[in-house]
Amino acid sequence: MKRLVWVLSTLLSLLIGAQAQAQPQARINPTDPQPTCPMCPGTYIPVSELEAYTKKALAEKLLDQQVRDIDIGKANIGIGMVHRGKLDKPNPDSVAEHDQISEVYHVLSGAATLVLGPDIVNRQRRPATMRTVIEFNGPGNNGSEVRDGIAYKIKAGDVVVIPAGTGHWFTRIEDHIDYLMVRIDPDKVTPLKSEAQSQDYLSKPATRGE
Secondary structure, three states: OHHHHHHHHHHHHHHHHHHHHHOOOOOOOOOOOOOOOOOOOOOOOOHHHHHHHHHHHHHHOOOEEEEEEEEOOOOEEEEEEEEEEEEOOOOOOOEEEEOOOEEEEEEEEEEEEEEEEOOEEOOEEOOOOOHHHHHHHOOEEEEOEEOOOEEEEEEOOOEEEEOOOOEEEEEEEEEEEEEEEEEEEOOOOOOOEOHHHHHHHHOOOOOOOO
């Protein structure tokens, strides 16, 4: 009987402890605004990993690659590396627009002419089966040009902010342009990508596809 009481007491203590751990984090200052991503870890991406993506782009003739996709509470943040080669004139229907994801470019090397604007001519829905739609920048459209768009000469060190719904169109690339991409995904339409998934991706040839 004493052993049974001891076992029941131990189980009750464990149950109470588990319930206590399951409770939400205590609000330190209840009247203050609270973190929108409580107890979330930070994310560190070394330059060696970013450079490995650029090297892979050159070796395998890749354009856009997603390095990470991170849940920060109210949104996902994607980190990508993009390499574009020389372009003398714009490709057909090469205006891009993303419905839900905004983008920030930080140009690392090279130079290009980038046209920005919301009025997209001959808007065409991008296929939902495209890899870039599923994994990188969500649903959106392509178009033939940007009506009354503003052309920017962008170069190493420049930053470009492209809100969701704004057309962006490379019309000329001098030799190449490499840029780090930050994707802001408030609706969390793209899947998360961890460091382990990134290293696995870098360890073998990339899956071909759009």
